[in-house]
Amino acid sequence: MNKAFTIALAGNANVGKSVIFNQLTGGKQIIGNWPGKTVEKAEGLIEQEGLKIRVIDLPGIYSLSTYSEEEIVSREFIARERPDLVIDVIDASNLERNLFFLLQLIELEVPIVVALNQYDVLEGRGLEIDSAKLSNLLGVPVLKTVATKNKGLRELFSLAKEILLQGKKPTGIVRYGKEVEERVERLIQEIQREGDLPYPPRFVALKLLENDPLIASECKSGALLTLAKELRKELEEIHGEQAETVIISERYSVASRIAESVTRKKETLQADFTDKIDNLFLHPVGGYFILLLLLLSVFFIIFKFGSFLSDEISTLFNPLIQYLENLPLPGFLSGLLVHGLVEGIVAGLAIVLPYIAPFYFLLAILEDTGYLARIAFLTDSLMHKLGVHGKAFIPLIESFGCNVPAILGTRVMERKRDRLITSVLATLIPCSARSVIVFGLVAVFLGPIYALLLYLIDFLLIFLVGLLLNRYLKGLPSGLIMEMPRFRKPVLKIIFRQTWIRLKDFTNFALPIIVGANLVMEILILTNSIEPISRIFSPISWFLGLPAFATVALLFGFLRKELTLIMLATFYGTTNFGAILTGKQIFIFGLVTMIYIPCIATIAALKREFGTVKALLVTLGEIVGAIIIGGLLNFLLRACG
């Protein structure tokens, strides 16, 4: 048997799809406790007993009438590509809303297995669900799982395989009220006569009654659309509500009835831990105070830990470099080997890694606890001034790690305008590579207060750019609709794994670039080409008040931002930057590195999401902006002495 089957993991946001995906396929999807982590589908392959199964992890989706961009990915995949089976992952502690989606999925008539996930949370509330009864009522198999503890997943997968091989579709149909069903029936007759849509007639009929714009746009039959419009009008007259409200209400009343009939109270409810904590974390004054305190502690932990580790690692490698330098090799070769290759690797390990490792570790903790959604809540008003809503803050926080996934992550925003604004702001957020410059150069040689000052200047700039974009881009800001995840105790294993996945990206992808650039630099030095190159840029160097070589180092930052600092170290043959740059130069160098251009990977991400023109505009704008701001600061500082 060589046919590959496809299983898709679908369900509401933040129910544990990616956790199940990782456990089943050994995949490395980013997970965390906030809605909207997965914005693009991920794929893994399982081969078992001669059976090939593609497992697809889909972004969270609340309804098959989609709203935001990441949901469209899920809907398109389920409705059009028709996986052989869908595992609908349900948050057991939030049955009603999750059933709302499942009811629509059943109408699509794909084979389904339901994973009643996070069952431990439900039990923790003193509740239980009769899964056999649920399965009977819906006509689909239901299994209890706790994905984070790998409970029930083996059974889930083998059940999925069984259903898959049988191609067994849901049995039984969930019926709605009489007025709706009569009209569904009339539409089905018309649909069967026309028969041009790739979906089951009942699904189409309900979506047409719901006035779903996507299904309507796929309908070629004018007669069908006219009939649907007439029937919607009838429904609206009977119920005194919009037709969409009628259908959504019908679905919810079925979902609510089912949820109630299968849920039982085992013991009395304990007070909800999340509620208590939220009174503190979302407090109108205290909440912001905690946020500020938390960000400051993150800053100081990264600085203290990073600079300590950086020293240790440098010391560790010193004997090796000395040994290699003393080898009787021809000068050119020795230069390439020692300064190009070995020092490139050491720079990556000693300058970059010590700062990004603790950063990713702390980010993983923030992600896993559910605090990120609280930040979105707290910053909603502020973000509205920039033309986006609070959810934008999540990709912005992710941006401190790397801008590339953050730009992709803006898909949680519902509209193109929001996505563009958020992405532009994201490119101005100092990613981990830029933080390396701030911590490793500015904080170490000028003191942490100056590093904080740089961040403040940058945040001020982001705020101003946001204000301007909101003012001059067409359209109105949209509003926040976000499910607040429960707080959860961070699981150490997951946090380490998450940190490791991101660090692996660094060693596999960034380190080779750093070493390669270092080799190029060494060749430039050995062939005496630095002089002429820096002469070309001398007007900029003059304007910024930087030594000629520093401007060349900035050029390398185009590849990866860490390189600006590493190139300085390679060129001057020292990491004691205090000896080569004055305090003023260090500050300006740090500032310009922070804002001047997104690296090449970020530009590529911008281009993919928004097109070449916008990507170029953002890039040019940031180069020019950074040079002007750096230059103005230079002259200001000079004037002040």
Next chain:
Amino acid sequence: MTLAETKSGSKVRIIGFRHPGAGFIRRIQEMGILPGSTVEVERNIFSGPVELFVRGTHLAIGRGIAARILVEPLNE
């Protein structure tokens, strides 16, 4: 009154929407905020989103959207 004008800790019933055709109105209905449903206002402070408890979960709704949700207070 609208959801934006409610007090923290109060219980209200949804009675309808301003601009019912808008995309976000469809979405909040799909999240379970429907005419006739009862919701608890957990947090509503002068600015920032309104936090609701509805159908077993906590939802944060931006102030602009909250101002388009019409509600009536329920007396305990």
